[in-house]
Amino acid sequence: MNSQSELTLAGVVCPPHNVGGDLKMEKNPSEIDSQPSSVSSFDDIRWFHRIDLGDGKITPGIDDTAAKLERIRLPDDLAGRSVLDVGSWDGFFAFECERRGAQRVCAVDSYCWGEDGWADKSGFDYAKRKLGSKVEERYCEVVDLDPESLGVYDLTLFLGVLYHLEDPIKALRQISAVTRDHLILETKVDLLECRRPAWSYYGGSELNRDPTNWWAPNPPALCAALASVGFRRIEVVSGPKPFWQRLMRRPTRERSWWREFQCCRMAVHAWKS
Numbered sequence: 491m492n493s494q495s496e497l498t499l500a501g502v503v504c505p506p507h508n509v510g511g512d513l514k515m516e517k518n519p520s521e522i523d524s525q526p527s528s529v530s531s532f533d534d535i536r537w538f539h540r541i542d543l544g545d546g547k548i549t550p551g552i553d554d555t556a557a558k559l560e561r562i563r564l565p566d567d568l569a570g571r572s573v574l575d576v577g578s579w580d581g582f583f584a585f586e587c588e589r590r591g592a593q594r595v596c597a598v599d600s601y602c603w604g605e606d607g608w609a610d611k612s613g614f615d616y617a618k619r620k621l622g623s624k625v626e627e628r629y630c631e632v633v634d635l636d637p638e639s640l641g642v643y644d645l646t647l648f649l650g651v652l653y654h655l656e657d658p659i660k661a662l663r664q665i666s667a668v669t670r671d672h673l674i675l676e677t678k679v680d681l682l683e684c685r686r687p688a689w690s691y692y693g694g695s696e697l698n699r700d701p702t703n704w705w706a707p708n709p710p711a712l713c714a715a716l717a718s719v720g721f722r723r724i725e726v727v728s729g730p731k732p733f734w735q736r737l738m739r740r741p742t743r744e745r746s747w748w749r750e751f752q753c754c755r756m757a758v759h760a761w762k763s
């Protein structure tokens with residue numbers, strides 16, 4: 491660690507956020523059309539989503555995608571609607587919206603479609619090819635989402651991305667700019683015992699040992715942030731878990747029982763109309 495960049499607060503040495511910081515997202519933020527990846531063998535792909543490819547194979551993702559699909563309450567019928575899936579990764583939710591009749595679907599990602607991510611875009615490309623999907627794709631940072639070049643969508647999915655962003659309010663403003671009416675947002679929430687709007691800051695890797703995590707709101711802060719960027723109606727569709735369920739949590743090596751108790755996942759629908 492570069493000792494010149496350490497901060498000392500009341501005798502406590504705090505490493506700057508970006509220590510070993512090449513793990514943080516430093517991709518060139520310029521928006522480019524994404525290119526198909528070169529890896530195409532099913533077994534070589536580091537899958538995140540579990541996608542039914544329709545040929546008897548389900549991709550072996552580490553994510554419990556079916557459970558997430560249930561939690562976010564995606565409308566059954568998306569006929570005639572346009573959908574933007576921000577942070578699409580292997581694309582399960584984009585493909586699912588297409589399957590539910592959406593007229594136009596665009597998948598956007600940066601980190602995991604670039605060279606520095608945990609995986610790459612080969613899962614998306616493989617599944618898209620196998621499914622015969624027409625989902626559009628763009629490599630773009632959330633903070634660079636631009637309605638002029640990307641368009642405005644009836645429904646935006648913003649699932650599991652908010653806490654990865656260094657500037658979540660700016661990101662929500664850009665999400666609002668590309669959303670005509672309806673947003674489905676899924677995120678980690680923290681500080682559940684605090685009644686005032688608050689954001690938990692992760693200075694290092696303490697959230698899931700992942701240095702790409704920066705901030706998680708508590709529910710009042712999430713609702714206030716969504717209202718401040720133009721969403722007038724907000725409905726919580728899942729989580730946070732009741733306190734008695736969180737009471738049973740076990741501490742981890744990185745996080746005390748109290749910190750575990752205060753964390754959960756939550757999904758909301760928000761509308762401008």
Ligand SMILES: C[S@@+](CC[C@H](N)C(=O)[O-])C[C@H]1O[C@@H](n2cnc3c(N)ncnc32)[C@H](O)[C@@H]1O
Pocket residue numbers: 515553558576577578579598599600601602603607630631632633648649650651654655
């Ligand atoms: C935890 S995964 C969630 C994937 C998917 N949305 C889901 O919920 O299953 C986070 C995704 O957000 C993407 N991501 C993280 N930071 C981003 C950023 N600044 N701009 C665009 N995408 C980002 C990552 O590349 C990754 O695909």
